[in-house]
Structures are given as structure tokens and as C-alpha cells.
Amino acid sequence: MNKIRIGSGAGYSGDRIEPAIELAEKGDIRYLVFECLAERTIALAQQAKLKDASKGYDPLLTERMEAVLGICHKKGICIITNMGAANPESAAAKVAEIAQARGITGLKIATVTGDDILAKLDKNAPTMETGVPVSSLGTLVSANVYMGAAPIVEALRSGADVIITGRVADPSLFLAPLIHEFGWSMDDWDLLGKGTLIGHLLECAGQVTGGYFADPGMKDVSDLARLGFPIAEVFPDGSALITKVVGSGGVISARTCKEQLLYEIHNPACYLTPDVVADFSSVTIEEVGPDRVLVDGGKGHPRTDTLKVSVGYLDGYIGEGQISYAGIGAARRGRFALEIVRERLNLCGVRASELRFDLIGLDSIHGASISNRANYFRTNPYEVRARVAGRTANAFDAARIGNEVETLYTNGPAGGGGAVKSVREVVAVASVLVPRYVVAPQINILEK
Numbered sequence: 001m002n003k004i005r006i007g008s009g010a011g012y013s014g015d016r017i018e019p020a021i022e023l024a025e026k027g028d029i030r031y032l033v034f035e036c037l038a039e040r041t042i043a044l045a046q047q048a049k050l051k052d053a054s055k056g057y058d059p060l061l062t063e064r065m066e067a068v069l070g071i072c073h074k075k076g077i078c079i080i081t082n083m084g085a086a087n088p089e090s091a092a093a094k095v096a097e098i099a100q101a102r103g104i105t106g107l108k109i110a111t112v113t114g115d116d117i118l119a120k121l122d123k124n125a126p127t128m129e130t131g132v133p134v135s136s137l138g139t140l141v142s143a144n145v146y147m148g149a150a151p152i153v154e155a156l157r158s159g160a161d162v163i164i165t166g167r168v169a170d171p172s173l174f175l176a177p178l179i180h181e182f183g184w185s186m187d188d189w190d191l192l193g194k195g196t197l198i199g200h201l202l203e204c205a206g207q208v209t210g211g212y213f214a215d216p217g218m219k220d221v222s223d224l225a226r227l228g229f230p231i232a233e234v235f236p237d238g239s240a241l242i243t244k245v246v247g248s249g250g251v252i253s254a255r256t257c258k259e260q261l262l263y264e265i266h267n268p269a270c271y272l273t274p275d276v277v278a279d280f281s282s283v284t285i286e287e288v289g290p291d292r293v294l295v296d297g298g299k300g301h302p303r304t305d306t307l308k309v310s311v312g313y314l315d316g317y318i319g320e321g322q323i324s325y326a327g328i329g330a331a332r333r334g335r336f337a338l339e340i341v342r343e344r345l346n347l348c349g350v351r352a353s354e355l356r357f358d359l360i361g362l363d364s365i366h367g368a369s370i371s372n373r374a375n376y377f378r379t380n381p382y383e384v385r386a387r388v389a390g391r392t393a394n395a396f397d398a399a400r401i402g403n404e405v406e407t408l409y410t411n412g413p414a415g416g417g418g419a420v421k422s423v424r425e426v427v428a429v430a431s432v433l434v435p436r437y438v439v440a441p442q443i444n445i446l447e448k
Contacts, residue, residue, distance in 0.1 A: 001181050006174055006198075006232045009068070009081075010034040011205030013041050013058055017067050019206070019229035019248070024071045026245045027231050031177045032072060034064060034081035035170050035203045039429040042167055043312025045085035046116075046142035047427065056087030057094070057164075065098050073104050073161065080152060080173050084164040086142065088113055089444070091164045096448045107448045110160035112151045114441040115167040117309065117434065118143040127311070127430040134311060134432060141427060142312035145434060148274030148303075150186060151441035152176035158445055167310070169273050171199025174232070182236045192276035193300025194238025197283060200271075201242055201260050201295065205229045208242065208260040209250035223249030239296040241288070252291040261285070274307055276300040306433040315428035316353070316391055319398030321405025322360075323412075323419040326383040333413040334359050334384040337405075340412055341388050344404045350397050352390035360385040385418075391426065398423045 007029040009020030013036045023029055036058050049056025058064075061083045072079055084091040088111040099107045121143045123135040134140070144167035153176050155163045165173070175195040178184060184191045201208050208230050210221035228248025233241040242252055261280060265271055269281040279299040286294045321341075325333045338357040345355070361384055388405050392398045402421025409416055 001236070003233055003235050004031070004177065004181050005029045006031040006033060006177060006202065006234065008033055008035065008174075008202040008205045008229050008231075010036050010064070011203065011207060012036060012038065013060065015205060016227075017060070017064055019227065020064065021067050021071070022245050022248060023229055023231065024068045024075065024077055029077055029231060031078050031080060032068065033173050033202070034079070034083055035173055035205070036060070037082040037085055037167060039310045040312070040427060042085050042144050042310065043142045043427045043429060045087070046312060049086045054090050057085050057091035058083035061091055062094060062098065065095050069095065069098055069162075070102050070104060073099075073107060078156070078160070078177070079162045080176065081163070082165045082168050082173060084111060084166050086116070086166065088164045088166050092446050095162055095164070096446055099448050105448065107162065108158070108160050109162045109164065109446045109448065110155035110158060111444045111446070112147070112155060112163065112165040112168065112441060113444070114151070114439060115144045115147050115165075116142070117145050117438060120438055121309065121311070121432070121434070125432045125434070127432055129430055134430070137311065137313040137430060139314040140311060141314060143309050145307050145309045145439050146274050147307070147439065147441055148172045149176035149179055150275075151443055153179050155443050156180040158443070160445065169275070170203040171196045171273060172275055174199030174202050175275060178234055178238075187302070189276050189300035189302055190298075191238050191300070193278040194296075194298040196271070196273055196276055196278040196300070197261075197280055197295065197298035198232050198234055198238075198240045201257060202230055202232055204260060204263065206250065207263065208256050209244050209252055210256055211250065213256045213259050219255065221251050225249065238298065239294065242293045242295055243291055252293055254285050254287050254293055257285050257293050257295060272304060274303065276303050305436060307436055307439060309432045309434055311430045311432060312427050313430065315426040316393050317395050317398035317423055317425055318389060318391055319401035319421075319423050320387070320389040321402035321419065321421040322385055322387045323405055323408050323416045324383065324385045325413070325415055327415060330384050331359060331362065331381050333415065334386045336413045337386045337408050337416065338388065340408065341404050345390075345401065348400060348404070350390070350392070350400050352392050352397065352401070354391040356387070356389045358387045360387050395423055395425075
């Protein structure tokens with residue numbers, strides 16, 4: 001095989017669906033990858049599975065597969081996705097159901113499991129963030145290890161048309177077909193490093209085609225409403241052309257690729273993944289045509305002896321309330337409203353480990369000390385939105401926070417309106433390391 005073309009169909013769970021359809025129809029791709037899983041996403045999926053054993057996979061799986069399964073099967077495009085989340089088997093059953101409803105036959109669906117190690121997890125293991133043992137986190141919801149490309153490669157060798165995984169490292173979803181197609185060795189660290197580079201550039205989908213990059217007047221990107229998702233045209237030596245469907249919105253440039261290259265990378269020379277310790281420090285990025293960027297030069301070093309695990313746990317509740325003030329003196333009335341709620345929460349004995357009192361649009365992101373120094377800020381805005389949020393140990397106290405904001409309608413400063421309130425349970429995430437031998441990936445095949 002001289003080259004293969006891989007399309008990125010999604011960069012997160014709730015991503016747009018139309019760009020993936022465009023890739024399948026017009027991208028001349030061999031693989032379509034949907035990367036839809038994040039740390040909290042899988043913890044929430046585990047919660048959903050606890051409530052209903054048939055759930056726990058990505059909520060948009062059905063809609064995505066209904067949109068692309070037929071065209072991908074017709075064109076021989078292999079779908080690889082981590083939309084299985086906490087329940088790849090049920091996700092595979094749903095895909096089989098969709099195939100049957102559309103008269104698609106001869107479909108081989110593979111699941112990759114083994115990432116759920118909650119039952120095996122050493123509760124005395126220290127968390128990477130704080131060093132406290134897992135046992136001190138409270139009620140555990142999930143423990144999913146980042147697996148690598150190897151089990152996906154095995155599934156590809158079985159002839160799978162659709163591969164559904166749980167927690168797999170994002171770039172591994174893209175690295176696996178390169179290993180399979182080009183026959184790369186699982187210990188050729190430089191090739192694995194190059195493949196991981198390609199996966200990292202594609203994993204966030206629209207970010208490398210101008211989404212997230214765009215900043216009007218500074219970094220202009222055209223037709224973002226029709227943003228096209230990226231394609232990697234990869235060669236056996238690990239070099240690749242990053243491009244997109246001709247006529248789609250957005251842009252592929254050296255700058256978009258460089259920004260994505262550095263995205264979420266703590267050390268470009270030592271990017272730890274389950275497959276390889278990738279080294280991006282000598283990468284070259286060259287524009288070779290409109291929306292065509294040649295990427296080369298990644299390297300790699302032997303993989304680590306441990307794997308990272310995302311541990312989801314229940315961490316109390318967040319109560320929130322918001323209300324708007326407009327007209328002359330809007331900010332003055334908004335600040336007065338926050339002072340009232342602060343005192344009310346104290347009078348009512350609401351117990352909160354954290355509390356925030358913000359005016360959205362003025363100081364809710366950087367805080368008052370920084371925002372007040374910004375000389376371009378309007379000192380007398382004509383509208384503000386007051387927000388109070390707090391973390392509590394129980395839902396009752398959390399609800400009281402939003403209630404006190406709502407009572408500002410009739411018990412606060414003049415002109416308050418548009419009040420909303422909410423309570424949500426917090427699923428927090430911590431990380432631990434486990435030896436590789438703890439993890440035993442499994443591949444199952446469902447044929448329809």
C-alpha cells in the first residue's frame with residue numbers, strides 16, 4: 001500500500017455529524033475515525049450503565065451510525081470509534097440493529113474491551129494529582145485504563161468493518177490502521193511516534209481545520225458554519241499530508257497544524273501514550289498547496305511499563321443560580337444582588353466547600369482583580385448577568401443556592417429577570433498508574 005487516507009469524523013462526544021457524512025461521501029478515505037471519549041465522559045457513561053445495563057455508550061452513536069453506516073459499507077470504509085464508552089457490546093448491538101434496519105448484510109462488527117478495571121484497581125494506589133490514595137476519594141464510579149493500538153490492530157486483522165472500543169488513547173485510534181496497513185512493527189518507536197503525531201493532529205477533528213483556531217481580525221477562517229473535518233493522507237514512512245474535502249469550510253495551514261500539535265501536550269519531546277513515548281521536537285510542517293500541509297519528522301522512544309487510569313468518583317453537588325440586570329446601573333445592582341445572596345446563604349446556614357459570586361461578562365472568568373485592571377473594559381455596562389455557584393456535600397444545600405438567587409425577583413434590587421437555577425451531581429476524575437499486566441484487552445466479533 002503506497003498510502004492510505006484517514007478521516008476524522010468527530011473530535012468530541014457532541015460534535016457535528018455533517019462533516020463526517022461529507023468525509024464518507026467525498027473524502028476518498030479508507031478509514032473514518034470517531035474520537036468521542038473524554039475523562040468525565042466515560043465516568044458519566046458508567047453512571048448511565050448502572051441505571052440501565054443496555055446503556056453506557058455514546059448518546060449520539062445511533063444518529064452517527066444511521067448517517068454514515070450505509071455509505072461506509074458501500075464504499076468499503078472501515079469505521080473505528082471509542083463511542084462504546086462504558087458499554088461497547090451494547091453499542092455493537094445497536095450498530096447491528098441499524099444495519100439490519102437498512103438491509104446491510106455481511107457486516108463484521110468488532111468490540112474492544114478490557115479497559116474497565118474497577119474491580120482490579122488497587123484502592124491504595126496514589127493519585128497522580130495529589131498523591132492521596134484512591135480509597136480516600138469516596139464513592140468510585142469508574143476506573144478505565146487508556147489502552148493502545150494493539151487490540152484495534154488485532155480487530156482489523158480479523159476483517160472488521162466497524163470497530164467499537166471503550167477507553168483507548170485518542171491517537172491510538174488513528175495509529176492502529178497505519179500499523180495494520182503498512183505492517184509497522186509494534187516496537188519501531190520512530191514509526192509509532194510519527195503515527196501518534198498524525199493521530200494527535202486528527203483527534204480533535206475541526207480544531208486542525210480552523211475551529212478553535214479562529215480569531216476574527218487576527219486569524220480569519222472562512223465558512224466556519226460549514227467547517228470541514230481533516231483527512232490525513234499517510235505514507236509508509238510515516239509522513240503525511242493533512243488536508244480536507246475540497247470546497248468544505250475552514251482552512252488547513254501551517255498555523256492550524258502547529259496550534260493543534262501543541263494542544264494538550266505537556267512536553268513535546270516526551271508525549272506519553274500507551275504505544276510509544278512520542279517526540280515531536282523535530283517535526284517539520286510545510287504548506288505544499290491550498291489546504292495541504294506536509295507533516296514529517298516525529299520520533300519515538302520505548303513505551304512506559306505503566307498505563308494511565310482515569311478514576312471517576314462522586315464529589316458532591318453543584319448548585320447554581322443566575323439572574324440578569326439591565327439598564328442604567330446594571331452592574332451596581334448586579335453587585336448588590338450578589339452581596340444579598342452571600343449574606344442569605346450565611347443566614348440560612350448553607351454549607352458549601354466552595355462558593356463563587358460572579359458578574360458574567362465582567363469578572364466571571366479571570367476574576368475581579370484582573371478584570372478591573374483591563375483598561376478596555378466598560379466601567380458602566382448596560383447589562384450584566386449575576387451568577388452564584390457553590391459545591392456542597394448534599395443536594396438539599398445545593399438547591400438552596402439557586403433558590404436564593406431566584407428570590408431576588410421580589411426580594412432583591414430592581415429589574416432582575418431571566419432567573420434560572422440548577423443542581424447537578426459532580427462526577428470528578430483522578431488519575432493513577434497501573435502495571436501493564438493488569439490490563440487484558442479482549443476482542444469480540446459480531447457478524448450481521
